[in-house]
Amino acid sequence: MDYEKLYAQLGQLPLCQYEVIDTDELVFTERVRYVCETECPMYNKSWACPPAVGTVEECKSRCLSYPKALMITTVTEVRDIADLAETLATRAPHEEITRQVSELLRQQTADVMVLSTEACAHCEHCAWPDAPCRHPERMFPCVESHGILATDIAEKHGIEFFGGNIVTWFSLLFFREK
Numbered sequence: 001m002d003y004e005k006l007y008a009q010l011g012q013l014p015l016c017q018y019e020v021i022d023t024d025e026l027v028f029t030e031r032v033r034y035v036c037e038t039e040c041p042m043y044n045k046s047w048a049c050p051p052a053v054g055t056v057e058e059c060k061s062r063c064l065s066y067p068k069a070l071m072i073t074t075v076t077e078v079r080d081i082a083d084l085a086e087t088l089a090t091r092a093p094h095e096e097i098t099r100q101v102s103e104l105l106r107q108q109t110a111d112v113m114v115l116s117t118e119a120c121a122h123c124e125h126c127a128w129p130d131a132p133c134r135h136p137e138r139m140f141p142c143v144e145s146h147g148i149l150a151t152d153i154a155e156k157h158g159i160e161f162f163g164g165n166i167v168t169w170f171s172l173l174f175f176r177e178k
């Protein structure tokens with residue numbers, strides 16, 4: 001991996017933070033999956049969410065098969081963070097930047113796995129569970145769907161998820177160097 005080239009390219013994008021981390025620092029926990037099951041309306045409704053993504057153990061083993069991950073964040077100021085529609089509208093630009101970053105990584109290695117935000121919203125009605133995902137190359141499961149404790153990463157890397165009217169979105173792009 002030519003990190004100098006990658007960082008130069010990332011520097012051209014409207015990212016707040018970007019950092020390559022070792023995947024063995026990630027914390028996986030069933031507690032995160034419990035929140036998916038009990039609190040998320042998307043549970044069992046998408047290929048990008050549990051249970052379709054597999055058990056936490058399977059997700060962990062898939063993530064840890066990649067030694068490194070690129071962590072990226074974007075921040076957007078909204079008028080009123082309590083306005084859910086306005087806050088969620090900032091997600092699509094983050095997903096697009098995540099896709100662009102995945103393309104940059106793919107210029108250097110074909111083996112990239114992306115976890116991003118919330119449930120996949122590409123199709124009006126997800127094909128789960130009746131048919132395969134229609135756009136697997138564009139479908140990014142969310143970080144939490146894999147049982148990853150995002151608050152632990154935030155503490156270790158100084159990410160503030162919400163403060164004032166600032167919305168922070170966060171993605172992890174796992175990759176294997178050639």
Ligand code: SF4
Nearest residue numbers: 120123126127133134
């Ligand atoms: S791309 Fe479509 S079928 Fe695939 S996970 Fe997203 S919404 Fe579901």
